[in-house]
Amino acid sequence: MTGLARGLIVSAPRSGSGKTVVTIGLQRALSRRGLRIGGAKTGPDYIDPAFHAAATGRPSCNLDGFAMAPATIEALATGIAAEADLIVAEGAMGLYDGLARGAATGATADIAALLGWPVLLVLDASGAAHSLAAVAHGLATFPGAPPIMGAIVNRCASPRHRRMIEAGFARIAVPLLGFLPTDARLEMPSRHLGLVQAGETADLEARIEAMADCIAERVDLDAVVAGAGRLRAQRIPSSQRRLGSPVASAGQEPRETPAYAGVTVVEGDRHMTEPSRLRPPGQRIAVARDAAFAFLYPHMLDGWRRAGAEIAWFSPLNDEAPADDADSCWLPGGYPELHAGRLAGNARFLAGLRQFAATRPVHGECGGYMVLGQTLADSEGKVHRMAGLLPVETSFAQRRMTLGYRHVAWREPTGFAERGEMRRGHEFHYATITGGAPANLADLTDGEGNPLPPAGHRIARVTGSFFHLIA
Known part of the structure; x- marks a missing residue:
């Protein structure tokens, strides 16, 4: 691949569906193919990016649609894309979950739309079958929906369960890209603020390898790679990108000074942003x-x-x-x-x-x-x-x-x-x-x-x- 990497965002209807495990497993399984994989996490989360780094061997960062101006998100995504062949990012909570009011809701769907990265859904099949297709269809057709590249069904209990789910998906346009079983290899220990930190997780490397094995066996990795999208360059006026000048998104207070402003860098037909930086507390x-x-x-x-x-x-x-x-x-x-x-x-x-x-x-x-x-x-x-x-x-x-x-x-x-x-x-x-x-x-x-x-x-x-x- 040449130029900026393609990307996708792993998301779900709700928390607890298995996004992190699927993300980590995909990152490692695709890395085994010789691809340079980058990671990112939408929203405020300290723990998941450390697992991404362990799975890919490269740093992962946060892309926050509430706290960061669009130019900041673009700059961070561009930085990841410049060093990778494919970005496998992870969403927060459910795909559309964010603030009820305000232009900057923080929802994963907003980041996907901003960057042009399609969404790979993870659907928890516990206690459901045909209805999973209705959920996927609703997510894909919700007003303002980003492109949905397909779905991976997690916690599928049996061949019969799978056939029922497939019957539902035969009625909609969202493709099924894989089925994962209920498997202890696909679980991670957790505590009150989320998963146990990567550095404290026993046998982390073995766990990641087992997740990648399961993903490689049961997910159409070729379709995942083919479905990823190019980073969409945001053409923010250069007057808003001068070093030290605020880049305000809709709804921001006029007194607010964003952490990053930007400088436009033109490279070929791409518009990239080199961000200025939050003032450090010391030298x-x-x-x-x-x-x-x-x-x-x-x-x-x-x-x-x-x-x-x-x-x-x-x-x-x-x-x-x-x-x-x-x-x-x-x-x-x-x-x-x-x-x-x-x-x-x-x-x-x-x-x-x-x-x-x-x-x-x-x-x-x-x-x-x-x-x-x-x-x-x-x-x-x-x-x-x-x-x-x-x-x-x-x-x-x-x-x-x-x-x-x-x-x-x-x-x-x-x-x-x-x-x-x-x-x-x-x-x-x-x-x-x-x-x-x-x-x-x-x-x-x-x-x-x-x-x-x-x-x-x-x-x-x-x-x-x-x-x-x-x-």
């Missing part, structure tokens, strides 16, 4: 990275590096402190609630973090915010002392799911944003705040603009909140 950034602090979006990390910043990794779980020569520190989200006792006992990490915060900025997102607080109660209710740098107490014992897109306006300046600047992102956590001072860092609204209580804290150079920054 040399100490970033926590281990099983407790793993949630950092690849496009943000790449943006910091392209802006000239250096990354100095450290592991709080291994009792490491931020690098002495760093000028800022970033504690990403992750699973500190699963490691609270160990973190509380890591004196070198906690002392080093406190010493660092005395002279340089520190920011924590979600799990990082919890560790910057006073205490963290684990799932059994045992209270562990944390860094004590922010006036907040959190608990994983008093669980309540908080999930959704967010607009944030900073009340206080941070190392990466000025007071009053607006950003887009999301929250996804089960922990609750059980005590501490009133929030003073940011004002929030949900994705549809409905006001939410203030969020986060700032004390001197230390900031943090449950908010995950996307753009």
Whole structure:
């Protein structure tokens, strides 16, 4: 193949249909054919892209239709396509699931339409047969539907079950490209925020190989490759693509500064975008990275590096402190609630973090915010002392799911944003705040603009909140 890679998006009517397993299996099965496979995930998700990277041997990134301007999505997709022969992307939730109001809903269908990538449906056959065809037909003919290249049926119970499903599909235009059985090889361990992280999954390589075996045996891979579509170049006016100028999509607030603006690069008959980058919080950034602090979006990390910043990794779980020569520190989200006792006992990490915060900025997102607080109660209710740098107490014992897109306006300046600047992102956590001072860092609204209580804290150079920054 030449030029930009073709692509497709694996989607489904709902979560739990088997999108991730099918995506990983396809990526590895097609890689075995000698194709360079790229990966991507629509929507806010830290975990699935790591599985894509394990399956393909190449980085995967997020394409978020709510938080990112169209030029940003195009630039990221173009970057993947330039290094691959075929992109197998994974959708979030159901194909049309997104915000109820607003031009930027975040739905997978919007990303497919924007980029020109057709959709490969995954349909869970548990408890259904002929009706699967009706579901596929509805998805394919819904107003504004992107092209549907075909469907893979998951959890097919028997040859008789398959014949019933095929009878239904004989009445519609969506082709059947494969049947997968109910098989332990096609299941992945999960926990409260989704799948167990790729780096923590036992026998990950063997699992991926088994998924690829199953996909290769039961899916028409030639049809999958043939059905992929070329990346559709978005001809956004160059006046909106000048370095440093906002690229606003419909419905964005005029005060908002997107994470990326762009510069048009013309190559042959393609219009590509070289994105400018989100301001890094420092020149040399100490970033926590281990099983407790793993949630950092690849496009943000790449943006910091392209802006000239250096990354100095450290592991709080291994009792490491931020690098002495760093000028800022970033504690990403992750699973500190699963490691609270160990973190509380890591004196070198906690002392080093406190010493660092005395002279340089520190920011924590979600799990990082919890560790910057006073205490963290684990799932059994045992209270562990944390860094004590922010006036907040959190608990994983008093669980309540908080999930959704967010607009944030900073009340206080941070190392990466000025007071009053607006950003887009999301929250996804089960922990609750059980005590501490009133929030003073940011004002929030949900994705549809409905006001939410203030969020986060700032004390001197230390900031943090449950908010995950996307753009």
